[in-house]
Amino acid sequence: MKAFTILCTILVYCTFLSRADALNRRQRGGGGASPTFKFNSAEAKAQARLAQSKGLLGQSRDGDVKVVPMTAEIDGFAVQFKVAGSDLDLKTAAIKGAVIHASEQGSVEPPTSTGKGINLLLHGDGGQSFFDFSNVREQQGLLGVVALAPNDKMFWGGGAGNRRTDGVLHSKLLDELITKVLPQVINMDSSKVFFMGISGGSFLLAGFFLPAFAEKYNSGVILGCGGLPPQVKPSSNFGKTLGTMRVHVQTSTNEQDGIQVTIPLAIQAYIKLAQQAGVDNQILGQKFTADLSPKGSHCAFDGKGFVSGVQLLADNYANIILGDGDAIGIGKVATSVLDNRQKFASGLPLTKVVSRARRAQS
Template identity: 45%
Template sequence: MYESWIRIVSFILLSFLALPVESLPKNKGTATTGTTSNTKANAAAAAAASSSGGITKATDGSTILDKTVTINGLSIRYKISAPAKSFTAASGVTGAAATANSTGTAGLNVLLHGDGGQSFFDFPNQAVQNNLMGVVVLAPNKNLFWGGGSGLQRTDGVAHAAAVNSLIQNQLPKDMAFDPGNVFFTGVSGGSLLLSGFFVPAFGAQYKTGVVLNCGALVPQVNVANAATLATSMKIHFQSTQDELALLQPAIPKAITAYEKLATTAGMSAAQIGVTQTVDNTPNGGGHCGFDGKGFVTGVQLMSTNYANIMGANATGQVTGIGNVKKTVVGNEALKFTSAT
């Protein structure tokens, strides 16, 4: 009798294991974020999808360097997409011709991914665009959450923001030649929370460039350094969707209002604010970060592809499938949401 039960149980287990992967339960969507039901298993799987190190080719033919260093006691993995000649000999890139700590002619677009790391592995900004070379940085914690913590509580935000700044100021000049006065930023979901809540308030004034905050934003969580300089010299674009995550629906308008207040306090007129701070949440139907009305990955790629149209010197604001996204935040602080995802 006992042996018969063993045979039955064994048969059931073998039958389950034989099922195709597609038949097993999956999380909805292609991206993971701490503002949704992301699990540690998802983060671990994402991290295992690509090992650190190596030199590969980008979609535009430029070279991608994948490297990990220790900064401020944190293990920071990052990828750079640039012409081979822009790298230094120490990078190991064939055709490297730059000298360490030298100024190059091109700037950077530094992207911080959403929770779980999807956009780090996708590297949506890898093509050199508008004279900006692409950089993506992986969050230095086990869950791949920028700022650590979860949801809107980013408990390691100060440390993570400082590490990103040190990467740009101290490490990247050893790897490549770039223009330090032309370093722009892109946030995706949790990466936008880190940028708006910690990095931009602490370091934005020293860069005097711009940041696109995709599908996420926080009011400054730290004291704002040189608030007047930040407000007058840093362009900020808030991009969301009408069917944004319920958790983020109140947070994004609050962040818009907070940054607009910095500009008002700096003495800027409504017209001036309209140039430096813009917002759009026209897209609907794609959910969190689904700016193309389809989904996370393709939506994030859409914004990366159109980055120059949002942050360029002569940006038109036109994004394929959306229209002009550069609407002034003045009078548009209270975004309208249709449903929660």
């Protein structure tokens, strides 16, 4: 009976892996995303108009918080972004439609004692959560910031599917957005920079940005409904950073087939890097957690839909990353990746990968 169960799990895994590969082929065949937009290009200007006219703008739902869309010019590329805060939180340069040029002066500006941290959200493919500004509400001193993927399909990391061909470039642009642009428009404590990814945004964070820059920020991140194992060589202290940085993976039981494969691969790769760096398992289990208890489909953390599900997760950011992991509307989600026994509806485990050895055994 046990051998039969193992065989079934392997067959499901192989089926889902083939579907993930097929998805990549279809998306590549469709051309994937365009190259990253150059500053002052017609494409960048069109995206700026879109970012400054669609979605949550002006006053937020809370009424006393301004939402300001701007353009960042970084190394000759254009990145659209929005910040949310009160008049005390934002600097005079934070004006709708302003162009903020990346400046070395911004990167050396010391943290302000009165400044607040930020929670930078990276949307999924297509940009829905950028326009919704799901993380607009300040939580425990973290102001909401969103950035829009600078290409025609609004794919973070460019490319398509699991192959994010501009992942390295986009990670560098985000790092400079944080260090050389945002300090010009936010009264910002640069020692408190937190992150949240949704779907394709989580692909970029897990596969590229965190391996390269996590040790620089050493804060906290939610990887929502997506993830990739490192696609670049991790920085020298990335594994050790996983023992101090708060990382939570949140998905749902009926996640997309291909992502049911890539999330466990990402989790196992991170665990291995942390253990190789000598991180104690007890500490790792406290810092690195995962959950798939929501019964919904892709990103439907409320069991209803994408937009409302993402909003629910964003509203619980502080509860998960800075609190005890009791997410209102979801439940207690902070289960150690080392102890997690949850499975997707398909039967595939959340935190384990079907190994070649077990495949050969069956």
